[in-house]
Amino acid sequence: MSTEKPISRPVAMSRISGHIYFADGAMIKSAKVSCDGIETRTLADGSFVLDDLTTGTHEVTVSLQGFKSTSKTVSIQEGEKLTLDFHLSKDTGTAKIHGHVYDATSKKPVEQGGTIIFILPVANKYKPIDKNGYYEFEKLPAGTYKLLTSIAGYEDHKVILTVTDDEIKAHDFFCKTQKIEEPPWG
Numbered sequence: 001m002s003t004e005k006p007i008s009r010p011v012a013m014s015r016i017s018g019h020i021y022f023a024d025g026a027m028i029k030s031a032k033v034s035c036d037g038i039e040t041r042t043l044a045d046g047s048f049v050l051d052d053l054t055t056g057t058h059e060v061t062v063s064l065q066g067f068k069s070t071s072k073t074v075s076i077q078e079g080e081k082l083t084l085d086f087h088l089s090k091d092t093g094t095a096k097i098h099g100h101v102y103d104a105t106s107k108k109p110v111e112q113g114g115t116i117i118f119i120l121p122v123a124n125k126y127k128p129i130d131k132n133g134y135y136e137f138e139k140l141p142a143g144t145y146k147l148l149t150s151i152a153g154y155e156d157h158k159v160i161l162t163v164t165d166d167e168i169k170a171h172d173f174f175c176k177t178q179k180i181e182e183p184p185w186g
Contacts, residue, residue: 109133114151
């Protein structure tokens with residue numbers, strides 16, 4: 001009777017790599033690519049790599065805030081290196097964020113204008129603050145967003161807001177005037 005164990009060969013793991021592009025063909029940096037619990041982000045050239053995948057069928061999903069998520073189902077063999085590219089298109093939704101910007105001391109609308117910056121991973125959106133201190137962002141997909149005030153003479157103020165489909169969310173900013181300190185040397 002032999003006590004030798006059968007020799008097992010290592011399993012060659014598979015890989016999926018590719019690029020993520022905008023609908024116009026430009027490369028997308030920082031898009032999330034996920035497959036079977038493995039997540040990565042695209043590099044500056046839009047490339048990604050998912051290593052150590054097992055043989056079988058996998059669903060690869062790409063997402064980036066402000067764009068429609070997309071998925072592809074692929075079958076991969078042992079040791080296979082598959083190339084998979086995606087093109088993302090902008091997403092529009094039915095949510096809206098709006099409100100007013102007030103001087104924190106007087107509680108009156110900021111009249112000299114300024115901008116609300118809607119921070120997104122690829123390209124920020126900007127809305128001017130009107131003479132009544134009002135701003136508005138509409139046709140937003142459900143999600144969590146960062147907004148930042150930029151008003152001459154006032155401290156910047158940041159907020160993180162979450163909206164669902166069809167939600168209209170009001171958020172007012174109360175900004176403090178910026179203190180200008182003269183250096184001690186004049």
